[in-house]
Amino acid sequence: MAGLFAEPGQARQRWTVRQGRELLLLEHRLFQAAFSRQGAQLLHFQPRGQRPWLWCAGHWPQGAAIRGGVPICWPWFGRHPSESGWPSHGWARLSEEWQLLACDWGEQGVQLLWQLELCDWTLHLEAELGETLALRLVTRHQDSEPCQLSHALHAYWRISDVSRVALLGLDGASGHDLLTRADCRQEGELRIEDGCHRIFRHTGVLQLQDLPWQRRLAIDTRGGANSVVWHPGSRPLTEVGWNESLGFLCVEAASCGPDSLCLAPGEEGVLTLRASLAR
Numbered sequence: 182m183a184g185l186f187a188e189p190g191q192a193r194q195r196w197t198v199r200q201g202r203e204l205l206l207l208e209h210r211l212f213q214a215a216f217s218r219q220g221a222q223l224l225h226f227q228p229r230g231q232r233p234w235l236w237c238a239g240h241w242p243q244g245a246a247i248r249g250g251v252p253i254c255w256p257w258f259g260r261h262p263s264e265s266g267w268p269s270h271g272w273a274r275l276s277e278e279w280q281l282l283a284c285d286w287g288e289q290g291v292q293l294l295w296q297l298e299l300c301d302w303t304l305h306l307e308a309e310l311g312e313t314l315a316l317r318l319v320t321r322h323q324d325s326e327p328c329q330l331s332h333a334l335h336a337y338w339r340i341s342d343v344s345r346v347a348l349l350g351l352d353g354a355s356g357h358d359l360l361t362r363a364d365c366r367q368e369g370e371l372r373i374e375d376g377c378h379r380i381f382r383h384t385g386v387l388q389l390q391d392l393p394w395q396r397r398l399a400i401d402t403r404g405g406a407n408s409v410v411w412h413p414g415s416r417p418l419t420e421v422g423w424n425e426s427l428g429f430l431c432v433e434a435a436s437c438g439p440d441s442l443c444l445a446p447g448e449e450g451v452l453t454l455r456a457s458l459a460r
């Protein structure tokens with residue numbers, strides 16, 4: 182996101198266009214942040230005096246999802262359960278139809294409300310940015326029948342080097358390892374050797390410890406059913422260089438797989454993700 186905030190005297194909130202995407206830039210006394218309208222995706226968040234908390238790829242392919250920040254996976258996570266041609270992780274992160282309904286400034290931060298209406302569905306993303314970061318995704322539908330939903334806030338956390346960080350708070354948690362296709366149980370801290378894709382049936386306040394950067398982020402995945410940890414390891418990612426991919430680890434809040442939701446008419450599906458600097 183280098184250069185986005187470089188112009189002196191700019192407004193504290195403004196729209197700009199980068200790589201064909203409409204971006205909302207926020208310049209608050211406590212932080213800088215950027216959202217793309219596509220996907221209502223928080224791409225950048227940096228409290229003053231700190232390193233950025235979120236990683237984002239330098240190149241954003243046209244007509245595809247932006248890899249980085251906090252993509253919203255919705256209304257399904259991963260592959261669609263029955264439609265093999267439908268896009269991975271759903272439509273929300275591809276849509277440019279998101280509307281910004283509110284952006285309220287205060288001394289302690291900014292509260293934003295984004296909305297996407299799609300067929301019978303209404304999706305809201307509530308964001309509270311200040312010294313900490315909080316995202317809340319709320320799904321409603323108007324169908325007369327129950328609807329299936331899986332979703333994730335697929336955050337790409339920026340780190341010094343994926344081989345040098347540890348994720349704490351999952352000791353004893355069980356889940357499913359999608360790389361080995363076997364159930365798994367975490368013992369002690371989680372370190373990434375060559376890739377990771379585990380869906381834990383556990384949520385909590387996880388600590389992403391980054392010793393080279395002397396930083397520990399507390400990532401709160403409570404509010405969903407799962408914590409997901411993903412890194413591609415040596416598997417190449419389209420248009421992301423090898424060195425670039427060492428700089429993130431995805432730690433996500435989700436409800437997916439066997440923990441997907443079945444929303445009765447009028448029922449809301451809610452997912453939250455919060456982060457703060459651990460003291």
Ligand SMILES: O=P(O)(O)OC[C@H]1O[C@@H](O)[C@H](O)[C@@H](O)[C@@H]1O
Nearest residue numbers: 246248259269270359378411413
């Ligand atoms: O590559 P995408 O569609 O942005 O999703 C990110 C990753 O999400 C994970 O859940 C998938 O298992 C990976 O295969 C995928 O690469």
